[in-house]
Amino acid sequence: MTQQATTHIATIEGEYNLSNYDEIRENFDWSDAKELLSAAKTGKINAAYETIDRHVAEGYGDKIALHYMNEDEKRSYTFKEVKDQTDHYARILKEHGVTKGDRVFVFLPKTPECYIAILAAIKVGAIAGPLFEAFMEEAVRDRINDCAGTLLITDQELVKRVPKDDIPSLETILFVEDIEKEPLQPVDGDKYVEWVDWEDGLIIHYTSGSTGKPKGVLHAHRAAQHHIVTGKWVLDIKDDDVYWCTSHPGWVTGSVYGLFAPLLNRATVVIQGGRFSAENWYSLIEELGVTIWYSAPTAFRMLLSKGDLYKQFDLSSVRHVLSVGEPLNPEVIQWAWKSLNVRIHDTWWMTETGGHLIVNLPAEKIKPGSMGRPFPGVQVGILDEEGNELPRGEVGQLAVRTPWPGLMKEIWGNKDKFKSYFQYEGWYISGDLALQDEEGYVFFQGRNDDMINSAGERIGPFEVESKLIEHPAVEEAGVIGKPDELRGELVKAFITLRAGYEQSDELLEEIRLYVRKNLSAHAAPREIEVMDELPKTKISGKILRRQLKALEIERNNKVKN
Numbered sequence: 318m319t320q321q322a323t324t325h326i327a328t329i330e331g332e333y334n335l336s337n338y339d340e341i342r343e344n345f346d347w348s349d350a351k352e353l354l355s356a357a358k359t360g361k362i363n364a365a366y367e368t369i370d371r372h373v374a375e376g377y378g379d380k381i382a383l384h385y386m387n388e389d390e391k392r393s394y395t396f397k398e399v400k401d402q403t404d405h406y407a408r409i410l411k412e413h414g415v416t417k418g419d420r421v422f423v424f425l426p427k428t429p430e431c432y433i434a435i436l437a438a439i440k441v442g443a444i445a446g447p448l449f450e451a452f453m454e455e456a457v458r459d460r461i462n463d464c465a466g467t468l469l470i471t472d473q474e475l476v477k478r479v480p481k482d483d484i485p486s487l488e489t490i491l492f493v494e495d496i497e498k499e500p501l502q503p504v505d506g507d508k509y510v511e512w513v514d515w516e517d518g519l520i521i522h523y524t525s526g527s528t529g530k531p532k533g534v535l536h537a538h539r540a541a542q543h544h545i546v547t548g549k550w551v552l553d554i555k556d557d558d559v560y561w562c563t564s565h566p567g568w569v570t571g572s573v574y575g576l577f578a579p580l581l582n583r584a585t586v587v588i589q590g591g592r593f594s595a596e597n598w599y600s601l602i603e604e605l606g607v608t609i610w611y612s613a614p615t616a617f618r619m620l621l622s623k624g625d626l627y628k629q630f631d632l633s634s635v636r637h638v639l640s641v642g643e644p645l646n647p648e649v650i651q652w653a654w655k656s657l658n659v660r661i662h663d664t665w666w667m668t669e670t671g672g673h674l675i676v677n678l679p680a681e682k683i684k685p686g687s688m689g690r691p692f693p694g695v696q697v698g699i700l701d702e703e704g705n706e707l708p709r710g711e712v713g714q715l716a717v718r719t720p721w722p723g724l725m726k727e728i729w730g731n732k733d734k735f736k737s738y739f740q741y742e743g744w745y746i747s748g749d750l751a752l753q754d755e756e757g758y759v760f761f762q763g764r765n766d767d768m769i770n771s772a773g774e775r776i777g778p779f780e781v782e783s784k785l786i787e788h789p790a791v792e793e794a795g796v797i798g799k800p801d802e803l804r805g806e807l808v809k810a811f812i813t814l815r816a817g818y819e820q821s822d823e824l825l826e827e828i829r830l831y832v833r834k835n836l837s838a839h840a841a842p843r844e845i846e847v848m849d850e851l852p853k854t855k856i857s858g859k860i861l862r863r864q865l866k867a868l869e870i871e872r873n874n875k876v877k878n
């Protein structure tokens with residue numbers, strides 16, 4: 318696995334160059350991943366060193382590591398400059414007594430300083446705790462308290478949302494404004510690097526909270542093996558790539574695939590500040606010549622709803638596009654293929670898995686509606702309630718053979734929760750439902766809790782949602798099982814309408830019949846409700862079926878009382 322083929326892809330399903338990827342599938346071994354890190358030679362590991370300093374030591378100090386773009390601001394940093402900056406932050410952290418294993422939180426907008434602060438914490442051996450910039454007081458408090466963070470790096474603006482008095486463990490708050498004022502004292506070599514064990518804590522990420530209280534997932538430095546190898550084969554990073562992941566490092570995608578994986582592979586990373594706007598996104602791609610772009614279905618759906626806007630921009634630099642976080646509707650894949658002339662490569666993984674597990678490799682066939690195939694070296698199982706493997710084509714619990722390098726080390730302070738992922742010997746249980754076809758492609762069917770059981774039939778909400786948004790009037794859809802005395806549950810859809818459509822009984826009936834005709838009678842929603850907006854998790858933008866369901870149950874109880 319040394320050479321990477323140039324890929325040529327003519328359609329979503331055919332005419333791609335498979336040669337080199339067949340080799341990876343056959344010969345890959347996780348120990349190959351380790352070989353990509355300098356630690357394989359030196360025996361010394363620190364993921365921050367591997368991400369930045371190593372490239373400087375290897376002679377790439379002048380290469381651009383970061384491009385930062387905000388409305389009226391544009392800055393770039395070379396790898397050497399990022400090294401100097403992380404040393405600067407690391408020195409200050411050490412002056413404040415930070416030692417190995419301390420939880421150092423970073424609460425900053427998406428700026429270079431945010432990335433640098435995270436790397437500096439890791440460099441000195443602390444466990445980095447990145448927080449999403451839109452968190453309000455309660456979210457900040459709960460997370461820092463959960464793992465007893467001792468130091469926080471923030472700025473004068475965001476500190477207003479840090480309720481210090483309610484966070485007893487927090488000893489120190491540092492402001493980037495002050496850190497930036499101190500004179501830089503560049504050092505050669507690894508003066509501030511704390512060499513650690515592969516099993517030592519690297520970063521703690523809180524899950525998105527789609528199914529309940531966010532869990533504090535602790536990752537170890539060994540995860541760098543997973544990050545570097547998936548960056549190479551799944552993100553397909555080559556030396557002259559300009560790489561943009563739209564997620565904030567406060568989410569696992571924003572750190573693993575926004576920071577570690579691309580920089581471990583020496584890509585130039587784009588950091589985009591400010592809020593989502595289709596115009597700004599397209600123009601950023603054009604201006605910086607983005608070649609690889611990693612985003613989420615909700616963002617792609619928003620771009621889709623802007624119609625022909627893309628025609629005003631030159632997006633020809635983009636050669637590889639990826640998606641994660643929630644089901645990628647076939648409609649969206651077709652739109653991107655027809656209008657943007659790109660294939661969107663879905664990837665499946667979770668905060669807990671620490672890296673990609675099911676992917677669409679760049680030169681393989683994409684089956685719209687499927688998340689792809691297990692990454693080489695990953696073995697997926699579809700299990701029944703007793704933990705037995707089901708035959709291909711049957712829906713069951715999506716499980717993965719343990720271990721792999723990115724797998725979480727623990728759920729902070731919750732051993733029972735951690736154990737619950739491993740209730741069947743040798744398997745990690747994801748909590749998602751899926752089926753795998755004869756060719757190994759995995760099809761997401763919903764979260765275990767989301768599955769609808771109507772008159773004895775199991776219905777996955779995602780399939781119904783995808784069919785709904787194929788209808789020209791439907792912008793987004795969230796489908797749940799509404800409690801029903803006769804059927805147990807009935808299929809209920811919450812939808813938003815596209816601009817230009819007015820709600821009417823005829824329209825809703827037409828939409829219902831569309832699903833009935835094109836998907837199946839038993840899955841067609843018996844009820845459709847139009848909303849102005851669907852409830853979603855913050856920025857990761859996942860549709861909160863849990864909340865829709867809670868709404869229905871509440872209404873139901875009101876009727877009863």
Ligand code: ATP
Pocket residue numbers: 524525526527528529530531532640641642643644645663664665666667668669688747748749761763764857859
């Ligand atoms: P919480 O665990 O707090 O309830 P969450 O599961 O949404 O929140 P994440 O770890 O951010 O937190 O998301 C992982 C989940 O996202 C997966 O279990 C799956 O349900 C969903 N997901 C991720 N990628 C995909 C994908 N490509 N297709 C469908 N679903 C996906």
Ligand code: MG
Pocket residue numbers: 524528667748
């Ligand atoms: Mg989860």
